[in-house]
Amino acid sequence: MRAIVQDRYGNPDVVLSLRDVDTPEPGPDEVLVRVHAASVHPDVWHVVTGFPRVLRLMGSGLKRPKQPIPGSDMAGVVEAVGAAVTRFRPGDAVFGETHRNMQWVNGGTFAEYVCAPEDVLARKPDGITFEQAAAVPTAGMIAVNNLRQRLWDQPGQRVLVNGAAGGVGSIAVQLAKARGAVVTGVDHTARQELMRTLGADAVVDYTEEDITRRSERYDLIVDVASTLSLSGCKRIFSPQGAYVIIGHDHYGTKGRRTFGSIPLMLGLMLRAPFDRHLPSPGFDGMDKQKDMQILRDLLEAGQLTPVIDRLFPLEEAPQALAYLQSGQACGRIVIDCLSGAR
Template identity: 60%
Template sequence: MRAIVQEAYGSFDVLKLRDIDMPAVKDDEVLVRVRAASVHPDVWHVVTGRPYVLRVMGSGLRRPKVRVPGTDMAGVVEAVGAGVTRFRPGDEVFGETLHGMQWKNGGTFAEYVAVREDNLAPKPGDVSFEQAATVPTAGLITLMNFPPGPLGEVLVNGAAGGVGGLAVQIAKARGATVTGVEHTSKLDLATSLGADHVIDYTKEDFTRRGERYDLVFDIPGNRPFAECRRVLKPEGTYVLIGHDHYGAGGHQVLGSLPRMIKLMAQSMFHRQLPKPTGSPPPRKESMAVLTELLETGGLTPVVDRAFPLEEAPAALRYLTGGTARGRIVVVP
């Protein structure tokens, strides 16, 4: 099969189109013919090998353990393992190939990929392969970090980005009133995704406004918690997703990890910070929630551009440029 192969960390030029062996399928896995794969920041992290700490978090010290990048995809079931019961050849599916919280390549920048059955969900018929491929990682991050119960007044910082765009829509589906913070050029996109109010961060600092929110969902993390607290209600919650801005922010070795650890320590003293939890919800259950949202129109992914598989380096360059209005995919 054709696949993008990464033999080393570095610039996007380390990615080469190669003919490689088809993946072997275990008893609990499904072989999927990939129709679209998402290009998102976690792919950038593993291709570049930055921050360096990710190399000891599953990726590989000197070179990637898994040579084919990509984690999210949508496609058609080609074959199933002996223990698979939910899918059969011909089914249209979408999902994330990684299991658990890991930073590593997942093999989706290829014509075929083997995926654990529980990581997949049926793709709704009214949703394109390109749209479905952009949902898993961003959707799972959002579901894992949203607090339970009514959300009330929500501010999403980075409302038109990969995670933020889904966070706006999922919050609206849960009955929230959403304020989106974005660049001037993307305010209309944030509104089209469902934001009730928008703030242009080039003109106004959202931490200095008079409004108060039940939840501040901070994707870029470009304001410290001490400033974000000013716009939280007394019982409100601050959630940092964190974004190293493709190497421009965060520590080269540890990335945003020190900031995350500091917030976890502060959560012992600040009720507005969520306490560290154990394992995330079962992947199968979370994928079912995302599927229902796609089926009912609660989620409508916006795809900015689809690149041919062989142009994966160009797709990553486009991602890091920050001008995309919606998500980016590669198509084998």
């Protein structure tokens, strides 16, 4: 099969190449998927470049990636199933991630075929394209896990999403709207109309206005872009307002090439027991099967519609990652893994 392969960490245009490699074979609890589309998001960039360096100690690989094929989420059609698989059969259209645990490892989706455990996949809804479905899993599960505690049984909240037009932010906006929230989206000038399309009730251009100086008060601030501070947000919290930060590392531009956002996140976790605006840290981990079902239900109900900015052929994966890093995208970036297929 054709696949994008990296044998070391570095700039995508240097370390990534299109090669012919062996097609993987599914294990007992895995399915082999013919990949139609795979998404491009910051976690992929981190593992390709090897930044922050701490990720190499967290399962990615010290000197080079243990899994040489990048990509963590995809959508495609099941080609074969392992002996213990019960949920899927050949011909099923599916989407999801390819690993059960952390995102900071290569998952092999920038390829024509990939194997994935059956319990991290869901059936693709009929009304959603493969490209749209591929854009959902990683970003969607991050949004669900960070918002579940604050949104699920509390309709009518006033929610602010900073970075509302990005991968996680666009899903956070739609998830909040599906839960009955009144949503304010914050992003760049070029993304104002996209935020309205996503359903935001109000939009703010951060280049023109400091959101923390507004008179409005918010019950939940979701800092996807990770450009706000807790102290600044306290000026616009409601009495019980909560601050959730996703931890975007801005592709190493803010001096986070060794530990990334980990020191910041640990600091907030230590402060949480003493600050009512910080959610209590959770250590339960993701239930990816449950999260994927939530996302599938939202897609099927029309409450979640991924917006695709640009589709790149498989051989242009380095250019897709460069486009991601440029910050120009208004919507999701997706790799077409069928392009040029023999």
